[in-house]
Amino acid sequence: MKKIIAFFISLILISLILIGTEITFSNKIQTNYYDHIGDDNSLDKFKSLPLQSEAAKTKDNLFIFGSSEVGGLVKLPQHARNFFKNKKDGFQVYLIGRGGFQCLVHAIDFGAMGSQLKNQKVVFFLSPQWFTPSGIDQGRLMASSSEEAIYTFLLKSNVKQQLKVQLARRISEVIKDDTDFKTLKFFCDLYGTDYWWSKAAVFMVKPFYRFEDFLLFIKDQITSNNLLIDSQKKNIKSNPQPFPQNITPQHTSFDWAKERDKAVTYAKTQANNNPFYFDNTFYNGIKKDLVKKHKGSYKNRSFAVSTQYDDFKLLLDICKDQGIKPLIVNIPVNGWFYDYAQFSITDRQQYYKKINNMVKSYGFDLADFSNYEYEPYFLQDNSHLGWLGWIYVDEAIDKYYHS
């Protein structure tokens, strides 16, 4: 009997400790939060749900979702993060994404955040390179998304049941050979089955997954809080002043034609040794393999068939369901290089058109740059936004934010 009583007392103690930790860190994050964390491009930040919630609460954040152009190559002065720094245009940019963050990853995040993203400014960058036949693979999905986000989506959000089932099925499919996320796979397999018996089973295991999600959330809170402290520390080392908690928004009216000229003048000093308008350093890196490796190398590639379209559609459906009104940015590839690698131009055109039609059918804002394949300095390499490209995108963002 004594041992049973000991067991119940320990259960109560553990529950109290967990709840206490959750409350403590939730307060800590609120006091430690500052606007500048939006500029941070670490993986912990991209995956953090508590920080994203804080950003949403500030009401003047603009979320940018994408892949490597968003959180990987952030050095260009024209990159939205640098261009709009210190709320120059009234908003703080909040970056989410680096290589591997594709439609499914962001769809999970949108669902997990759910109504918190409603009435927020959300910009979504598409990359044509995602649209390979098999789409996202398990390594990329699990490195970029998190069990926490998936459980939050499936258990806590008020997204339509049918979309949840669709998402669970899709995750099951992507991680079907995985051995590291068996617990997740078990739940997604069950959730996606959607028969009376599996529904009963889901009902039975739900308390466990809620608990698991709670533990993962606490872990995420601790990581997020450490991130806030660490990047502030790093900042103090190099800057005289710490990040302020709140940046006062400014109002700047831009002369976009002038900004474009400035960008081109700058770009000419950076990209002038090759016919593709590639950044010089990038070009130097691939120069010796150019003929041997790249010429005609995309001959058999196509954007026509890809599971990525279904993931994109799922993302749009989630937006519609949750009242999120995103701006979708349709980014082109580098025309000269894709011609050199013999990627069919009609195939490319069909891709841009398909994306545009999908976005339009949902009535979402669209920034279509598919006609800029051959615009010098639009991209800095074969696929990432460059000096001029960013200015065009910045203009679209400015217009979208103030609309």
Place this chain on the structure above:
Amino acid sequence: MVPYSSLLFFYILILALILAAILGVFGKSIKIYGMIINIFILFIIFYNSLQQVIYLVFFVIWGFLLIESCLFLRRRSLVGFRRTFLQSIMILLSLLPLAFVKFGNVLLHQTVIGFLGISYLTFKIIQMLVEIYDNLIDKVNLFDYLYFLLFFPTISSGPIDRSRRFKSDTINIPSRKEYIEILGEGIWKIFKGAGYKFILAYLISSYWMDKIPPAHNLMNTLSYMYAYSLYLFFDFAGYSLIAIGVSYILGIKTPENFNKPFISQDIKEFWTRWHMTLSFWFRDFIYTRIVMNALKNKRLKKFKYVSSYAGYFITMGLMGLWHGTSVYFILYGLYHGSLIVLTDLFQRKVPWYSKVKNNIAWKCFSIFVTFNLVCFGFLIFSGYLFIKTKS
């Protein structure tokens, strides 16, 4: 899903065990309900491998046919050489599936995939076959057979229970007061086991073993030896405690598997404290059989100690071989065989041993030496010495 490997498994387990505990508290038999959740948990364990399920089903039928055949031999009152011969064939046949799985690479030149827990099920079946031969078991009911053999808490890696002991637990239903004590004991064991396996073993593995540099110099090897030995103990003893604790909740007092093995004063004592259910099984069904047979033979009777030593070598050798066909498993078995024989010789032949053996300093010294010999054995067992590293 591997038993006890994820929090999810424990959650499902708790759901299944709650009703068992309620039945127990009301002084009711848990046997029927136990069988129902047994099937359910087996489904959870094997749900993603139809192949394993098919093998398991065939194995269970195969085992039952052999047991029935032995019972038939017993009823026909077959005696003497013919019975021994036929009985031996049955035992060899029961070993066949395990032999294919363990030594398929040698026997059939291809790896045979078995199912989780095949070794432990084989041990249980052999125990029943031998005890039928010994006239200790005279009938086997299908339900009892299935419940004993497929008892999920111990299915994957023991402890190895005995059928008669198991059956008596299913028949003798504890009173409410007794059951509450058993339940508390069970929960206590589960948490102690979880502490061993998921905290201590985990810490040793990730903050000690994984941090050892790859170069195989003396320091690293020693460090690995101690780390691996402790890891092995906490991981396996922890698992065993959890399995035993879960059995308790179902009203089955599965025997203990570990009893502070690292305070043993000699190797023989070590084997009564480490993986006890396995070493007792080897003692009862291999070692004593060899020695008894030798003693029955008039010509061998003179060589009492020699046959005992041969028994140790064969028993330990087989135990090593049971882990697999790798050289280091066989060496591990022979190493322990030699240690037991040397210990025995030392204790019998060295005149001053009987004088010092109760001395406290000698006891401490013995524990120290035994601990290091045992750890060295685990170092052989780990295969660490046989990994070629570039350095």
